[in-house]
Amino acid sequence: MTTDLPARMLRLLSLLQTRREWSGGELAGRLGVTTRTVRRDIDRLRELDYPVEGTTGRAGGYRLAAGAAMPPLIFDDEEATATAVALRTAAGQLTGMEETTLRALAKLEQVLPARLRAQVAALQQSTATIEWERRVPRADPATLAALAAACRDREIVTFAYTTRTGHDAGRRVDPHHLVASGGLWYLLAHDRDRQDWRVFRLDRIADLTAARHRYAPRPVPGGDPAVYVAGKIASAPVRYRAIATVREPADEVRRRTRNLATRIQSDGPGRCTVDCSGDYLPGIVQILTGLDADYTLDADDAVRDHLRATARRALDGAG
Incomplete structure (x- = not known):
């Protein structure tokens, strides 16, 4: 029998979190107390804002329902x-x-x-994760x-x-x-x-x-920490410069390219600029391809040459 009230309450809460529904008799058996004690303990949990519902039926029972706030959870070791x-x-x-x-x-x-x-x-x-593409x-x-x-x-x-x-x-x-x-x-x-x-x-x-x-x-x-960091990232020196002016609203481009959010700036109605600059040419091309929109490019010659070579390979592959 669990006589220590705090320990018994924690045990009761743990049981309610492990199953959809418990009968009063099952809980009493697990805790080594009477069903009357279980009812009192359930009332104590409700006073602590745990949303414990009583269920109807032949046996009746209890279940932990969704509440307005997230109550503390109890985990076992595993x-x-x-x-x-x-x-x-x-x-x-x-x-x-x-x-x-x-x-x-x-x-x-x-x-x-x-x-x-x-x-x-x-x-x-x-443990390890298999990466199927180059990742940062x-x-x-x-x-x-x-x-x-x-x-x-x-x-x-x-x-x-x-x-x-x-x-x-x-x-x-x-x-x-x-x-x-x-x-x-x-x-x-x-x-x-x-x-x-x-x-x-x-x-x-x-x-x-x-x-x-x-x-x-x-x-x-x-x-704003994010704005400050974005400004520092944008001003950091990189090997290759590439700025795309995209003929779509900034919000639309952000929706498709969430990882580039801090690099996208509105440039008037229906236009935005995307800073694709970086140290890795294939990565810059990948960003430009991911824009999935028409754009003009202000970039270093090395970026343009690599983009042309990539486009030629794509056309050759497409026949």
């Missing part, structure tokens, strides 16, 4: 491990839900027992999760950073926001040594360590 692995995987694959996924992962990993954190890490290290460098899920927690908790972090020129340097920063763009992850942080805002690509971060010290948050220049 469920917690599966959820953490799924969130870590989704963090690098979902488009449009990356930040939400990371917040959920940070909450879960904060309360995982050490033995389960080890299981999650082992599963993540021993993917940030380490553990780094994503740790930085998400540091941003949430306003905790100073240190890490080693490799610049685009290959130079390695140690950084000590106040992490403020994570921003996803074009399949890449960026950290917007205030650099303590340089006393200025900096944007870091997560795939170039290594040896991340939390300093266990808090910082006082400060306003982001311009107020």
